[in-house]
Amino acid sequence: MSPDRDPIREAHRQWTRHGWADAADGMAMVTSVVRVQQLLMERIDAVLRPLGLTFARYEVLRLLSFSRAGGMPMTRLGSLLQVHPTSVTSAVDRLEKQGYVERVRRTDDRRVIVASITDAGRAVVETATEGLNGQVFERPGITPEQVASLTELLGAVRAEAGDRVD
Structure with a gap:
């Protein structure tokens, strides 16, 4: 996998390729929400940690x-x-x-x-x-x-x- 490639899109592609197409969109959505939560928590922690x-x-x-x-x-x-x-x-x-x-x-x-x-x-x-x-x-x-x-x-x-x- 190319380092420039979105890992969640790649996971979606793999899910589909392995016969889990019905779950691929949901997996990508859940994984995206979890990743965004991590990114937001990094921003939140940058504000709160010094306090x-x-x-x-x-x-x-x-x-x-x-x-x-x-x-x-x-x-x-x-x-x-x-x-x-x-x-x-x-x-x-x-x-x-x-x-x-x-x-x-x-x-x-x-x-x-x-x-x-x-x-x-x-x-x-x-x-x-x-x-x-x-x-x-x-x-x-x-x-x-x-x-x-x-x-x-x-x-x-x-x-x-x-x-x-x-």
């Missing part, structure tokens, strides 16, 4: 900063972020060690642990958001019309998989 954040921790901070009280129960965080409770606990542990989040037990129900954003957490999430907006979200690499179309198409894939898409 000591991962995208998962950024999402926790951004969600907490959007809440009226600046905090929410850990179980609610996991539900809104659509991740396993262990992932939320891990992210909050790291954010707490960094001084960006505090854990407090609710006074009306001591079983409920609330993650609350600190002033330092608010400052870093604003810096991170400014960087992500300017370097990633405002310039994703395709036109605004393509962004809207792709988002709609990906929504259809999510809906088919049972993900909530309203």
